Amino acid sequence: MPHHHTRRLTAALLVVAALASGCGGGKAAAPASDADAGDPVRGGSLTYGLEAETGDGWCLPEAQLAISGIMVARSIYDTLTAPDGDGGYVPYLAEAVEPNEDSTEWTITLRDGVTFHDGTPLTAEVVKDNLDAYRGQYPGRSSLLFVFILDAIDTVEVTGDLEVTVTTTVPWVAFPAFLYSSGRLGIVGQAQLDDPDSCDRELVGTGPFRLESWQRDRELVAVRNPDYWQVAPDGEPYPYLDEIRFQPIVESGQRVNALEAGDIQVMHTSTPDEFVALDALAADGVVDLRDSQDFAEVAFVQINASHPPLDDVRIRRAMAMAIDRDDYQEVITRGQFTMASGPFGPGSIGYLDDAGYPSQDLEEARALVAAHVAENGPLPTITYLDTTDSGARDLAVYLQQSFAEVGIDIELATIQQDAQIDTAISGDYDLTGFRNYPGGDPDELSIWFRSDSPANFGRIDDPEVDALLAEGRSEPDPEARRAIYEELNRRFGEDVWNLWANWTTWRIASAPEVHGYSLDTLPLLPDGSAPFPGLATGHPTMGLWTTA
Incomplete structure (x- = not known):
């Protein structure tokens, strides 16, 4: 990719990825x-x-x-x-x-x-x-x-x-x-x-x-x-x-x-x-x-899967299992919104009520962390980037307390939103909050997940994800396409490339x-x-x- 596109991509991506705080997807009261x-x-x-x-x-x-x-x-x-x-x-x-x-x-x-x-x-x-x-x-x-x-x-x-x-x-x-x-x-x-x-x-x-x-x-x-x-x-x-x-x-x-x-x-x-x-x-x-x-965006925690220990699926799954999603719904979304299960919102091809995303299990989460530590030594410092918005800080503290319950200690760092996007592009971060993936054809989301894409903030490097994206782009049969994207959804649930929060x-x-x-x-x-x-x-x- 030409270097000048990398620099100017910063501005473009600012508008398609927003902070998770204050965002939700949920019950239609009207x-x-x-x-x-x-x-x-x-x-x-x-x-x-x-x-x-x-x-x-x-x-x-x-x-x-x-x-x-x-x-x-x-x-x-x-x-x-x-x-x-x-x-x-x-x-x-x-x-x-x-x-x-x-x-x-x-x-x-x-x-x-x-x-x-x-x-x-x-x-x-x-x-x-x-x-x-x-x-x-x-x-x-x-x-x-x-x-x-x-x-x-x-x-x-x-x-x-x-x-x-x-x-x-x-x-x-x-x-x-x-x-x-x-x-x-x-x-x-x-x-x-x-x-x-x-x-x-x-x-x-x-x-x-x-x-x-x-x-x-x-x-x-x-x-x-x-x-x-x-x-x-x-x-x-x-x-x-x-x-x-x-x-x-x-x-x-x-x-x-x-x-x-x-x-x-x-x-x-x-x-x-x-x-x-x-x-x-x-x-x-x-x-x-x-x-x-319908066809909603999703609020989520973006994980940089290229950074140890987040490159180990056990740690990513442990973080997911640390969160009480019912409590999150009440505390963070004020009981207003519906918790998300994957990148594809309700109505979209590939949406699943249950994509296999882990539910809370503190005992299993602690065991996964302990297994990683036994093999690799103590966890290095993990930093969560939030912004100056008060809701973003509330979310960051909530996550910090949840992860600590299973032996994952994170530090909080506050930056401006434009600097947050710069950092996501550079890959110099561990965790940060986002809102993205508005509903439509799931092929439109491929830029965020492909291993060769400059917008792959999570540094996902999974041949199976790449293969499913390529198959979905070119498969002419609607039901076969749906099955491909449902499988991609399950892949995200199993490997926890993101920590899903709520629909917007x-x-x-x-x-x-x-x-x-x-x-x-x-x-x-x-x-x-x-x-x-x-x-x-x-x-x-x-x-x-x-x-x-």
Whole structure:
């Protein structure tokens, strides 16, 4: 891997791995139904409270998009494919995405008559340029993580005015999932793609809203795209709103207060304490809620398996057996969330209720530690990296006390989040807390587990894991693929490459007059498919409307 990619990978990975504290996945306390809302009303403005700012902007091939950035990107841009209600992928901005017999060649046929916000047409040439930019093959654009995500692409060619043909180095049955990439692979207008100075802030997409203004750390304003290509049930183009304002409010408690006060009308959160506060407001009729842990991220402790004694599966299993998961659920997640069993969340291919992950067994854990010490001598110092967040420190102390019960003493070290990611990339750490692996096709997670990947933070070097990942990528039979990823899930459970914590539930909360984000009011996909139920990568905004 070129050295300059290693340096710049730091920034890209910052947004796809977050601290485990304050995150969870869990019981859906909110009914998420809006069946009595009536017919949508056009016009008006909403202010949406986001959990963070996207400081580096939206030059998408180079962008650093966590969930807040994806929410904005999905409002401004369209992706070529999109997930449906079953977690499969269907054409979206593309009219068709079709493979050859062995899935080594994919033909993307684009919708006719779609225009970018600057009036230029969607063509095969601009889509080819986008795909080349994402995979690091377009002059003037410096791709980050997508260089590795799309490394199985061999060529991208224009084969018609509205047709692009992609060839791959191996059979790639999950390729349509990568054309979505958790909402991050939006198609950018040629003018923005070629902008050498302001690609991050002069946004040109085909999406339902177009950028009006952006005051960094304060507010991004997007207004209705009157020429949007998708038509709503009333016969007019989406979106319903005239305007949507995105405000970054980093402190989740402040977002709740802003919603209660009417300063914002809708927000998202995945923080247990705010779930409790919002439940109380919902009980009083002040807010409406929608929860989802479908296709969820997972919170976990990342283990550097290249460091002794963590390279010994006995020590990793002993740490897993030291944790009382029922107690963890109550103490750390405030009883709100569901404990995780592996890297694949509910609804995802490969998900298992029981993947063989160890349950608490203090006696067996102590025996495993004793056996390791008898062979190798006393355990070396193990350090757990946490951050300045108070929840992260609570988690670190909880783990420290749990591990001490079985004879594993760890030291705690506190660093900033960006330094934490740098350290994970360098491999100079033992244990640290993360949140990652949003649901989708499990092949999308291969970058985190492959032994040759720069994003393999855990330094997993397991030929069986590599073999299963390669098989899953190219296996055309759906049931055979499911079996492959279930076996990979069991492999993670047996060898404890990570210490699984809890699934991440995301919650949307709004004023009662806001509609269009529940499963029964979300827009259908262009082919009539049901909308995707997950919230780990945000939700569409074109169907939002308000009676206020």
